[in-house]
Amino acid sequence: MEIENLCKEIRSRAFERKEPKTPEQVGASWYNDDLTYDGVSKTLFIILPTPGCSWALGDSGGCTMCSYVSDCTLEPIDSETILKIFNDHLSRFDIENEDKISVKLFASGSFLNPYELPIEARDEILTTLANMDNVSEIIVESRPEYVKEEYLDDIFSIIGERLFEVSIGLETSNDYTRLNKINKGFTLKDFKDAVKLMQELRDKKGYNLKSKAYIFVKPILTSESQTIAEAIQTAKDCEAMGVDRLSVCPATIHGGTVIERLWRKGAYQPPWIWSCIEIINTIRSEVSIPALLDTSGFGSRRGPYNCKKCNKDLKHMIIDCNLTQSIIEYDCECKSEWLAEVKNADMNQSKTKIKHIPLY
Numbered sequence: 001m002e003i004e005n006l007c008k009e010i011r012s013r014a015f016e017r018k019e020p021k022t023p024e025q026v027g028a029s030w031y032n033d034d035l036t037y038d039g040v041s042k043t044l045f046i047i048l049p050t051p052g053c054s055w056a057l058g059d060s061g062g063c064t065m066c067s068y069v070s071d072c073t074l075e076p077i078d079s080e081t082i083l084k085i086f087n088d089h090l091s092r093f094d095i096e097n098e099d100k101i102s103v104k105l106f107a108s109g110s111f112l113n114p115y116e117l118p119i120e121a122r123d124e125i126l127t128t129l130a131n132m133d134n135v136s137e138i139i140v141e142s143r144p145e146y147v148k149e150e151y152l153d154d155i156f157s158i159i160g161e162r163l164f165e166v167s168i169g170l171e172t173s174n175d176y177t178r179l180n181k182i183n184k185g186f187t188l189k190d191f192k193d194a195v196k197l198m199q200e201l202r203d204k205k206g207y208n209l210k211s212k213a214y215i216f217v218k219p220i221l222t223s224e225s226q227t228i229a230e231a232i233q234t235a236k237d238c239e240a241m242g243v244d245r246l247s248v249c250p251a252t253i254h255g256g257t258v259i260e261r262l263w264r265k266g267a268y269q270p271p272w273i274w275s276c277i278e279i280i281n282t283i284r285s286e287v288s289i290p291a292l293l294d295t296s297g298f299g300s301r302r303g304p305y306n307c308k309k310c311n312k313d314l315k316h317m318i319i320d321c322n323l324t325q326s327i328i329e330y331d332c333e334c335k336s337e338w339l340a341e342v343k344n345a346d347m348n349q350s351k352t353k354i355k356h357i358p359l360y
C-alpha cells in the first residue's frame, strides 16, 4: 500500500539521521496524580527500555503520527538490563508511604509482545509490583494482536486480584481512516475481538481486567470538523463495545513521521485546542465511561494550538478537569476564528491521494 511505502521510507531516513538510544537512555519515570479506577490517586509512570514497536520496525513503517521507535534501542535488550533499569526507576520515588498507587508501564509499543518485552522480564517486573501491597492498578499498552488468553493467564497468576488495564490505540472506529490515514494495520474487528476476550476472561476467570481505547485527534488529510465528528463517534462506539475508559490524544508533530513531512510542506496542522475541548465536553455529556484528554504538546509550535492568550490557561484547566471529569468552560476571542474554520473546514480538506502530494 502507498501509505506503508511512505511510512517506511520516512522511517528509514529518520533512522539514518539518528543514533539508536541505549537502554539507559530509553528508561524514564515520573510520578504524579492521575485518575485511577478508584478516584484520584498517585500514579507512577515508568518507560521500560525496549527495541521499539514491532509494527514500526517491520515492513509497514509504523503509524503516520508515531515516533516512539526513534526513542528506542532498535535491538533486543536482555532481561537483566531491563530489570536493572526498571528497579532503578522504581527506587527513585517515595511510594512506600502511599496507601494506594497505580503503576503505568510504557513499552513504547506493546507490553504484551514478547519480542518487545521478554516474558522473563515481564514476569519479574510484575512479581516485584505484586509484592508491593499498595500497588492496586497496573496499566499497560498493547496492540490488539498480542491480547492473548495465555499471556493474560500468566499475568494474573502473578498479580492476583490487582486491576490490570490494557490500553489499545484504536485511534478511530473508522476503518478507512485507521488503515489509510494512520497506517495502523488492524481493523475495528481486531480491536473488538481483543476487548471481547478481556470481557470473557473477566466473566469466566474473574480477572480484574479492564480495557482502554486511545482516540487520536486529527490524522492526516482530515479536517477539523471531520475529526471532531469521528472522535465523538469513536467514543460512542467504544462505549457500545464495553470499553472501560477512553483517552483522547490530539496530534503533536514528532520527528521522522509522515505527519511531520506533511506539516513541513504546509499540508497539515495539528488540531485547534477548541476542537479537543468540543470532543471531550461532548464525550463527557453523552458517553458514560471516563474520558481523559491528553495535553502533551499543547500550546507548542508542534502541538494543538489556540492563541497565545488562552493556550496555557486551557492546558491547566484540562488537566484539572481530567481529574474531576467535568466539562471545560472557557471563552476567548480566538474561538470565533476556530468556529469559522470548523464551518468551512471542507475547503481545507485535501482529496489528493497521498502519492500525488509533493513530498520532497
Ligand code: SF4
Binding pocket: 053, 054, 055, 056, 062, 063, 066, 067, 068, 108, 109, 110, 143, 169, 184
Ligand atoms: S502508535 Fe503504537 S502501533 Fe503505531 S507505531 Fe506507535 S507504538 Fe507502534
Ligand SMILES: [Zn+2]
Binding pocket: 306, 307, 308, 309, 310, 311, 332, 333, 334, 335
Ligand atoms: Zn484564545
